[in-house]
Amino acid sequence: MRDGEPEKKIEISEADQRGQGRKPEAAQVSGSNFPGRKEPAGPKQPDLIERMLERGNLLKALQAVEANQGAAGIDGMEVSQIRSHLREHWAEIREQILNGTYEPRPVRRVDIPKPGGGTRMLGIPTVLDRLIQQAIHQILSPMWETGFSPHSYGFRPGRSAAQALRAAQGHIQSGKRWVVDVDLEKFLDRVNHDGLMARVARKVKDRRMLKLIRRYLESGIMQQGMTEPRSEGTPQGGPLTPRTQWIT
Numbered sequence: 647m648r649d650g651e652p653e654k655k656i657e658i659s660e661a662d663q664r665g666q667g668r669k670p671e672a673a674q675v676s677g678s679n680f681p682g683r684k685e686p687a688g689p690k691q692p693d694l695i696e697r698m699l700e701r702g703n704l705l706k707a708l709q710a711v712e713a714n715q716g717a718a719g720i721d722g723m724e725v726s727q728i729r730s731h732l733r734e735h736w737a738e739i740r741e742q743i744l745n746g747t748y749e750p751r752p753v754r755r756v757d758i759p760k761p762g763g764g765t766r767m768l769g770i771p772t773v774l775d776r777l778i779q780q781a782i783h784q785i786l787s788p789m790w791e792t793g794f795s796p797h798s799y800g801f802r803p804g805r806s807a808a809q810a811l812r813a814a815q816g817h818i819q820s821g822k823r824w825v826v827d828v829d830l831e832k833f834l835d836r837v838n839h840d841g842l843m844a845r846v847a848r849k850v851k852d853r854r855m856l857k858l859i860r861r862y863l864e865s866g867i868m869q870q871g872m873t874e875p876r877s878e879g880t881p882q883g884g885p886l887t888p889r890t891q892w893i894t
Contacts, residue, residue, distance in 0.1 A: 694852040698785045699740060707780035708732075710885075711773065719772030720754045720868045728773045743778070746854050750775050752866035752873045753881055767835070769867055769881025779862065779885040782855070789849050835879040839863050842880070862886060 697703065708728070715725050723731065732739075742748035753769030760766050771779065787803065799810035843860055850856055866873045867881060880886075 694785055694850060694855040695744060695858070698781050698855070699743065703781055703784055704777075707777055707784060710780050711777050714776075716773075716776070717754075717756075717770055719770050719775065720751055721772050723773050725773050728777065731774065739774070743858065744854070746857055748778075748858065748861075750778075750862050750865040752868040753883060755867045755869040755881075756883075767881060768883040771884045775862070775865075776885060778858075782859070783885045786850065834882060837880050838878055859886070 711728065712725055718724050739748065751772045751774075753771050756768045756770055757765040758768060791803070797813070799805045799807065799813070839860070842863070843856065846859060847856055850859075862884075863880065864876055866875050868874070
């Protein structure tokens with residue numbers, strides 16, 4: 647693609663409309679519309695992967711990644727380069743996600759100082775993996791949202807730290823005087839992957855989605871050119887991290 651082409655050429659929907667002589671709309675309705683995919687026996691499971699790959703969801707995720715900016719992952723790709731990368735490679739990436747062969751890249755380790763001393767480890771995914779994680783997050787979030795406490799304000803849609811402060815002020819004005827501050831040390835570094843995936847599987851029945859989430863958990867951490875395998879923990883830094891925090 648040339649840099650001077652109109653914006654409409656960027657649309658991910660070009661890959662969504664691939665098929666063998668079928669109308670573009672039909673290729674987006676269900677997983678059974680994709681060539682070579684057999685209908686599962688018994689009750690049909692929700693096609694969460696197809697929903698995640700829908701044009702509108704992907705464009706929303708792309709806009710979120712571009713708005714958040716952030717540092718490059720281990721491949722060095724900047725956020726400004728993601729659109730040109732998608733023009734060239736999205737059809738192949740999409741097919742890999744659908745058939746379960748997509749392999750997330752390891753995250754780039756960054757240690758940042760904590761206000762109370764010590765450091766907090768961040769895992770910076772590649773821009774492409776941030777896009778895919780954001781698209782997953784947008785599909786899965788509504789499935790858990792109604793089950794969370796109304797007093798929870800962190801990393802939830804339509805909620806903010808300012809709302810939490812107003813709620814705290816209301817508790818003080820009502821006469822409450824006790825404040826309990828609890829911090830589970832290294833909790834996110836020690837999350838059991840099997841336990842987390844068992845909780846996710848209570849709601850998510852699409853095995854391809856479960857497989858993709860598991861691969862993100864186990865994608866490893868790269869530091870100084872060496873990749874460290876990961877069998878536990880959910881490094882902070884990607885769009886899926888807040889969701890795994892809530893579920894655990």
